[in-house]
Amino acid sequence: MQLDAKIPGGPLAEKWDRHRFELKLVNPANKRKFEIIVVGTGLAGGSASASLAELGYNVKTFCIQDSPRRAHSIAAQGGINAAKNYTNEGDSIWRLFYDTIKGGDFRAREANVYRLAQVSNNIIDQCVAQGVPFARDYGGLLANRSFGGAQVQRTFYARGQTGQQLLLGAYSALMRQVGTGKVKMFPRREMLDIVVINGKARGIVARNLITGEIETHTGDAVVLCTGGYGNVYFLSTNAMASNATAAFRAYKKGAYFANPCFTQIHPTCIPVHGDYQSKLTLMSESLRNDGRVWVPKNPEDKRRPHQVPESERDYYLENKYPSFGNLVPRDVASRNAKEQCDMGKGVGETGLAVYLDFEDAIKRDGKAAIEKKYGNLFQMYEKITAENPYETPMMIYPAIHYTMGGLWVDYNLMSTIDGLFVLGEANFSDHGANRLGASALMQGLADGYFVLPYTIGGYLTGTTLEEVTTGHSAFKESVTSVNDSIEKLLSINGNKTVDDFHKQLGHIMWDYCGMARNDEGLKKAKGMVQQLREEFRENVLVPGSKKDFNQSLERAGRVADFLEFGELMLTDAISRQESCGGHFNEAYQTEENEALRDDENFCHVSAWEFTGKDKEPVLNKEELKFENVELTQRSYK
Amino acid sequence: MNWLASTLLSSIGKKLMMAITGLCFCGFLAGHLAGNLTIYLGKDAFNSYAEHLHSLGPIITLVELGLLFSALVHILTGATLFYQNLKARPVRYSVNKSAGGRTLGSRTMPYTGFILLVFIVLHLINFHFIDKTDTTIYQIVHSAFANYVYVVIYVFAMIVAAIHISHGLWSAFQTLGANHVKYMPFIRGLSYVFSIIIVLGFGFLPIYLAYIA
């Protein structure tokens, strides 16, 4: 299929304005005749539900947790970017656009990224008006900080809890609409299928996680805001319930999945400390401003850090990248940590960690200064590890943090299924092959507050929607297939738990499709995933019953999807014979070990089309055209 | 519902009534104690204080009615709170442990309150609703505390009152919204000081009358 991104014509800066003018409007009186289903209540889903309801649409909103306020957007720490230029440093919409598209290693659409930069300012206005308590200067105006290596201070923040505050803002707007009755809220529901009738998304099938009942809901459009797929690695900084099921089942119904191999690995997480570990915790990357990263020079050096003399320490980032030193971008820092550990120079009990040492910073600036900057982070580190980072160097290791890939969407955020819109981390659109710090919050809210409310109207006016009920055969088929797969999972009654399989899958993905990849490993992993999937289908043990609050069953469904999705990631990684951003194929690197793009052959979005269970998917390409920026090679020496 | 009723009968409104009537009692106790201290000046001083008080006539009746009304409000609201709060947790924890917020006073408010109610009835029977035609108030008090059982009851009641006040006084300020980082430590201190004044001031009187005077 020829993918049409529906990018409006005209100069870059005018595209969005022109598009909004060209989109047909839905008469206010007619909006109440439409019913929109929104799945997920993070920044994208929460803001979209509220904004659609404010416009007059009837909205049904679903979330997997007990309350819409728990979505994992809440865990974002650092901040949100906007091109306000309050700091008078010469920031502009164009600069934010350029930084974002370059940071994404030129694998995102110009028009989408420019629009994102344009609406970034409206987001801040909106959030302040909602009562989000952003940090302020003594004069009472908003404070900004620099973040993620940006050369201007454009990041707005609320202590280390920016994601929480923005989410609670969107949540409160959503709750207001629930109160008015315009939004009907369905918490503790898991979407298990999209219902497509005459080529259009017309409803969903969801499981009530308390009663186990399979419910059907009709709608005139479906909006997926279900986050990323980082938990395919088992250990990640994602929440425990974060999963790919909704997106993956949409993929099986005809939505293309774009760039699944683009995953982001964050360099400063607290290392893994045992097999029982359930998740990883991120430490803000601001720590690298003052901490020095090192490992012992000699492999298998098991001495305590203080016993390793200065001459036997390898400050590998400073040595290798004299100008950027410890501040190299996330992907570079992560890969180098892995390289050191692969050489046996890793520290800690598992050998999978490197030191982040504040001794010099404390000597230089004093303990008080360091405490002021990082006190809360040091405290969090101590709570988890029981080690005092003022005295002993921190141990850190990279972890999966964000996934840039997602369902393919056009400029209107609509997938290849008509009427199925995808927002936030669940879509692929704005971050290319690598996301910059403080950009995820911006994108989620941009999609939900300021993009979808316009574009969905354009779809609804431009299409004819016949009356459908949940009695339609498509709903019945969907319910049957959902029920069958649930019963299958419960009937296998094997020997290994869901977590056993999930952990195994995570190891495969991390080892072969993690920070550095090569063709041989990827192909091997593909075989391993297929094999593991077969074993899962014969030997998984899922206790309990289906008509009950059954958390094992919930996880089993998600892991079953991850076992299929993992293979899709590997397929994508194999097909992309270049390195870019988070996708680093060892065969393609510069002399300086940086990702080497192949703009001639791979300047495209890889959108995968489902062809049948366990069959090879078909690759569709959307060529990326860069008319406004010049494609350059990153270097940090 | 009428705005006043709906405001006062809400959970915060009920607390407001508890706080205001409680503060009235604290004020009354302070006045009562000041008067009672005249006992230390001898029986004539005490009797003349009592006579002076009675000569105020309608003012006293008004104050008495006010106190009675406050008591009714305090008791009825307190009982409602106690009942509602009990119902709010139908299944109790099998292990209960405080994180350090609760105090002896806060933990026992309904129970100390009930004991005080019983005591007040007894106290009124002893000293208020008693035939005072042929005797002076000093004689009544003196003869009552000749019985050491009364001494024990009164001292015990004053300890209970102090415990009740140790939470009630600062709590009233908190309920009225008067919690400020600068002043709250002082208010909490005041609650304890006031409780100690009550227990020493009132509690020592029976002992003084029984064994010293």
Add this chain to the structure above:
Amino acid sequence: MTKTINLNLKVWRQKGQNKKGRLETYKAVDISTDMSFLEMIDVINEQLTHKGKEPVAFDHDCREGICGMCGAVVNGRPHGPEMGTTLCQLHMRHFSDNDTIVIEPWRSRAFPVIKDLAVDRSALDKMIQAGGFISINTGGAQDANAIPVPQEAAELAMDAAACIGCGACVAACPNASPMLFVSAKVSQFALLPQGKPEAAKRAISMVREMDRLGFGNCTNERECEAECPKEISITNIARLNREYFKAGFLSAEK
């Protein structure tokens, strides 16, 4: 250094909302002291699953102390014995070998048990629906810097806004009152100029909804403040009271 401990667990098991529950005893063997409390339950659940029994149902999600989904009463203390810590951030090094640990769900009439340790906290959402928001529609906002907010007010508002809605205040309160939760939201908006226009309506509607939902009344026991994993202060409750009296006696709001 990592060591392992053995524990006796007494865990509340209850099949459903209207079913009778009871404490069941499990042995937790070779528990690493580096584990989080929830990871310890994970281990127990894996064992139960292998034995063909149903694992313990419990709510959890982010496991980094911010989503507010987790929580259980551990030896009489919501979120366990550590101050300012959610259950997911509580680590087993705070327990000793052969300790007995009693694990119970939040107990409140307004939080019915769904299963085992999982409870229904939708009452918290209902109170927010009643008024825990500023009524502005998307798109109508003025420039973010148009209204300066004193730094002190912004900081106090942030202190209150840090609430994660876990319900530990209700669980800890001897009266099962959610006043700390309600006061945190009312305070956040009362402190900011953006929240002023609706302040009276918000205070009245949220308190009324709180009363309707069957929670207990605040009696200033201060257990909520002591147990709150985000260490939210009861000065917010005093502020809520002020806001409520202002609304009830001085505004035209009914």
